[in-house]
Amino acid sequence: MLKHWGCRVFVMSRGGIHQQLAAELGADWMGNAADRPPASLDASILFAPAGDLVPAAMTALDRGGILAIAGIYLSRISQLDYERDLFYEKELRSVTANTRADGEEFLRIAGDIPIKTSTVGLKLGEANRALNMLKHDELRGAAVLHVS
Amino acid sequence: MHAMVLEHPSPIEGNPLREVDVEVPVPGAGEILVRVKTCGVCRTDLHVCEGDLQPKHPQIIPGHEIVGIVERLGPKCKRFTVGARVGIAWLRETCGVCNYCRRGRENLCPNARFTGWDHDGGYADFATVGEDFTYSIPSTVDDEHAAPLLCAGIIGYRAIKRAEIKPGATVGLYGFGGSAHLVL
Numbered sequence: 001m002l003k004h005w006g007c008r009v010f011v012m013s014r015g016g017i018h019q020q021l022a023a024e025l026g027a028d029w030m031g032n033a034a035d036r037p038p039a040s041l042d043a044s045i046l047f048a049p050a051g052d053l054v055p056a057a058m059t060a061l062d063r064g065g066i067l068a069i070a071g072i073y074l075s076r077i078s079q080l081d082y083e084r085d086l087f088y089e090k091e092l093r094s095v096t097a098n099t100r101a102d103g104e105e106f107l108r109i110a111g112d113i114p115i116k117t118s119t120v121g122l123k124l125g126e127a128n129r130a131l132n133m134l135k136h137d138e139l140r141g142a143a144v145l146h147v148s
Numbered sequence: 149m150h151a152m153v154l155e156h157p158s159p160i161e162g163n164p165l166r167e168v169d170v171e172v173p174v175p176g177a178g179e180i181l182v183r184v185k186t187c188g189v190c191r192t193d194l195h196v197c198e199g200d201l202q203p204k205h206p207q208i209i210p211g212h213e214i215v216g217i218v219e220r221l222g223p224k225c226k227r228f229t230v231g232a233r234v235g236i237a238w239l240r241e242t243c244g245v246c247n248y249c250r251r252g253r254e255n256l257c258p259n260a261r262f263t264g265w266d267h268d269g270g271y272a273d274f275a276t277v278g279e280d281f282t283y284s285i286p287s288t289v290d291d292e293h294a295a296p297l298l299c300a301g302i303i304g305y306r307a308i309k310r311a312e313i314k315p316g317a318t319v320g321l322y323g324f325g326g327s328a329h330l331v332l
Contacts, residue, residue: 027332103283107235110297
């Protein structure tokens, strides 16, 4: 979606298969989770449930930049430095579920672009395995259970 | 019907989900019964299974990225017909009368209920949902590739809006799983 909008996107991820997928999908730069990206960022999204990444993500923002935390769960956020991480009107925001309007807008956009989903198909009875793979960074994209 | 139920939250390496036969749920007024075709596996399911998010009832069936076919309509349903292709997502009920709902911020409703956490989800042959919280699925996307759109995709989109990302912006993504790859 962001590449469709002409954005420059830097991906910070701990896993090799994730960085490989990011490269294939058009990311402009890949680094490890706490690496400093090659340019200041207008905005960032934290998907990893790792609060210790928040200070580095805030530091990497440009003045006026916004970090949105996408997850429902996050481990404890490490200490922030006001001058380095928040001053110059940087903002730290959470994301809490979604409205139905968000869902309808997104599904319309997803169908129009159309957004490409990378999936790993599994059987319903393999749900434990799918969650294990998710936990241990063994999925290239999203696991999907085939039910009927 | 076949279902994967969570007996007791515990580390996923111990396989806390158990495959069982349970009764097919009956749709109530305003609800539809959906025959599940595919269900995406989301990190929130992992948090529920491991107890980071405590399940709201015993033996819950996780799963909230559901693509399926309308099997049966409950009383007073008008929006879909039997056989329609639909999606069920995380948010499944809000009160509609609180300050947040009335201001268009139903995601903050203190009475909200969620699929696969408050109510059984899509790791099963069938699932029910209120028709007002049901989505039509784009015809350009097949069942497997549509499932992750229903949480990973929608939440990613919500995050884009919350971060006020505009076309041409320079953006950082921290973590690159099911949601981030759709955002990219």
